[in-house]
Amino acid sequence: MKGIRLVYVAPALVGVLFLLMWELLVRAFDTPFYIVPSPVLVARTLVHDAPLLFGSLLVTLRITGLALLLAVVLGVTLAFLFVQSRAVEVSLFPYAILLQVTPIVAIAPLIIIWVKDALAALVICATIVAIFPIISSTTLGLRSVDADLAALFRLYGASRWETLTRLRIPSALPYFFTGLRVSGGLALIGAVVAEFVAGTGGTASGLAYQILQAGLQLNIPRLFAALLLITLAGVAIFTMVSALARLSLRHWHESEVALEQ
Amino acid sequence: MNAILKAAGRAPIAPIAVELRGATKTYANGLHALAPIDLQVREGEFATLLGPSGCGKSTLLRLVAQLSAPTTGSVALWPGERGHGELGTMTQDEAARQRLAYVFQTPTLMPWASVERNVSLPLTLARYEPEQAATRVRAALELVGLAEFGMLYPRQLSGGMQMRVSIARALVTEPTLLLMDEPFAALDEITRARLDQEIRDLWARRALTVLYVTHSIYEAVFLSTRVLVMSARPGHILGEVVVDEPHPRTDAFRMSERFAALCQRLSTLLLQGSGEDARPVGRRR
Numbered sequence: 001m002k003g004i005r006l007v008y009v010a011p012a013l014v015g016v017l018f019l020l021m022w023e024l025l026v027r028a029f030d031t032p033f034y035i036v037p038s039p040v041l042v043a044r045t046l047v048h049d050a051p052l053l054f055g056s057l058l059v060t061l062r063i064t065g066l067a068l069l070l071a072v073v074l075g076v077t078l079a080f081l082f083v084q085s086r087a088v089e090v091s092l093f094p095y096a097i098l099l100q101v102t103p104i105v106a107i108a109p110l111i112i113i114w115v116k117d118a119l120a121a122l123v124i125c126a127t128i129v130a131i132f133p134i135i136s137s138t139t140l141g142l143r144s145v146d147a148d149l150a151a152l153f154r155l156y157g158a159s160r161w162e163t164l165t166r167l168r169i170p171s172a173l174p175y176f177f178t179g180l181r182v183s184g185g186l187a188l189i190g191a192v193v194a195e196f197v198a199g200t201g202g203t204a205s206g207l208a209y210q211i212l213q214a215g216l217q218l219n220i221p222r223l224f225a226a227l228l229l230i231t232l233a234g235v236a237i238f239t240m241v242s243a244l245a246r247l248s249l250r251h252w253h254e255s256e257v258a259l260e261q
Numbered sequence: 262m263n264a265i266l267k268a269a270g271r272a273p274i275a276p277i278a279v280e281l282r283g284a285t286k287t288y289a290n291g292l293h294a295l296a297p298i299d300l301q302v303r304e305g306e307f308a309t310l311l312g313p314s315g316c317g318k319s320t321l322l323r324l325v326a327q328l329s330a331p332t333t334g335s336v337a338l339w340p341g342e343r344g345h346g347e348l349g350t351m352t353q354d355e356a357a358r359q360r361l362a363y364v365f366q367t368p369t370l371m372p373w374a375s376v377e378r379n380v381s382l383p384l385t386l387a388r389y390e391p392e393q394a395a396t397r398v399r400a401a402l403e404l405v406g407l408a409e410f411g412m413l414y415p416r417q418l419s420g421g422m423q424m425r426v427s428i429a430r431a432l433v434t435e436p437t438l439l440l441m442d443e444p445f446a447a448l449d450e451i452t453r454a455r456l457d458q459e460i461r462d463l464w465a466r467r468a469l470t471v472l473y474v475t476h477s478i479y480e481a482v483f484l485s486t487r488v489l490v491m492s493a494r495p496g497h498i499l500g501e502v503v504v505d506e507p508h509p510r511t512d513a514f515r516m517s518e519r520f521a522a523l524c525q526r527l528s529t530l531l532l533q534g535s536g537e538d539a540r541p542v543g544r545r546r
Binding site for chain 1: 326328355358361363365366371372373374382385386387414416434
């Protein structure tokens, strides 16, 4: 119990100290707010600009959520295809890597030109960024089946389907969640980067657009406020994915069992 | 009914349960695991394959379970029961397979499933009705002394208890042939001795035929009615020793001179096997 409390208290303390130092330094050196705003000013801006910023946050979150969903569906489907047939994996995997190593800023303009719908274009960009960890970790997971357990399933005449649902999928779950944790963060990054490239994307614009605009207008407090929201969104996504992983693995997998004890 | 035969001192003409004829195994990577093996195990026997690590004991057991096919030669289960005019030996293989169970070196449990669900796996895959399966699972868990642990997960159990779950899972289909691949090798000496005792009791009570693999001479003598000694790779059978000590074998048997003499004989046989293997290498140097 004490250990768990420390886990929360210690980082919180570091954060508070950091903000305090920041506030004090800004005041001491009288730094202009358009270079480094004080934390208090950022907080005030966040409250003041709330309708604008939270509207943008929702836009970005929507892109992120859709991209992550798409990445999971496509990534898991591809992983299943890969383990069903070696030929499919060998012929497609290099392209999955190609997708992974190509910087999204380089392809985003093309996608934005090709895809009419702004939202769809952004979702596609974010999906491309987020999908690779899901493909690779799920493929690895589906392959990491205990050889003796697989033999046991064969011995008792399990069908391909039974082996998949009762053996391969449960074995792959911990790996899948590892991929999902990485992909959750990447989907957000992908969404923000795509928004940056897209620039002014219609009426409903995301947080990246707000950052861009605030930067141009030297509205640095708002820039910081938007940045803070993105960071918080990232942390929230990570926390949610972790909670999901814990919920599904807590009974048996070492990674989550260790946390419970 | 077989128990009666057993009580009468084992009928010498019990039907053949396992028969290998000139079976060899060479893996795709060129590893020559088994030299031609001729082996018969009759119903009601507790036959043990004894040999050094890597001598192909496990390979042989996998051949018997039809988890892999021999490179040459044949492996048959209950060859005497093969129908004459029947087509489709496939169904016969299936039927034979349902009568055997396999216990691996490690417990090989599904970590995501409770003890109960682990034990009921063979029944689930054979599409048993849930109620009937539940009854059998309860009986199997009782048999291995884990009746109260059904709801737990494997990681909550000790290594010995996990192995018992594994045995319960093997017994739940009420097999007549039990294949065991060094099941207790990873356990401590005390737990191992206790489980050896339990396995022997099960063998006697359930009229089982057991084909057991071990590298422990003491375990082989304590458990078996017949010990087959295997050589180093490529594995072949060097000889056999019959252990005709009556059933309830106790710790007194472990301490007896007869036990020591049997161990000595097996040890000599084993050394012969490794000697054959070592000599040519020594000469070449």
